Amino acid sequence: MISYQSKNEIQNQVLNLLPHQIEECRECDKLPASLEELIKHNYQAAFVCYDKKTNSIEVGVENEEENSPYPEIKVHKIPLAKAVASLRKSFKNSDADLKFYGRILAGYGSSSKVEDVVLV
Template identity: 40%
Template sequence: MASYLRTEEIKTSLRVLVNQYIEECKDCKQIPQDFIDLLRHNFLAKFVFYNKKEEAIEIGINQGSEPSGYPNIKVFSFPVNKASEWFDESFKSDKNDLEFYGKLLNRNEIISSSELVLI
């Protein structure tokens, strides 16, 4: 069975999923793999880490290469409680991005279908 979703429906469903990820981070003191995938996708991050002591998510983003060839990784940190706030700012609406989000939603049973059709 196919699910037909508009961009706003995908965004709304992802907000629900991000809130579930936040609760899981708080309960388990670690980031679920699917949340890591979402963060890496949205921020083109090189790494994602959960800082238990500060209850913060740290994201490493490549800011370019140094002349010596080493990457220049800048680390951004935000409290896990604020994770849903960054979502609206980092949401991407290109076809490939929406397909990624659809697969993520389907994997997490937010949308239970064998095929997701973007409209």
């Protein structure tokens, strides 16, 4: 399925959806799948998870400076209270990024899979 979306709509929808997804995380004690995908994309993370004990999102990013055969992963903690602001700062505006966000938005709460997003 193809989805046609405007750049401004994508940006506004993603930024407006963040507070709701963070609240969902608090209520369900886990990250919504679409939020996990967004964080992995924005931070180029190896993993993302919710830590109920510290009430924070853990983001594991590979250290690219290491020349080891095993990647070193640095874990960043984003407290839920600051998550919306941190994630808004990580938002990217390139066409490729907006298409990725558009696929997440089109699939959010939907059972149909979006193969491509056309920016209008």
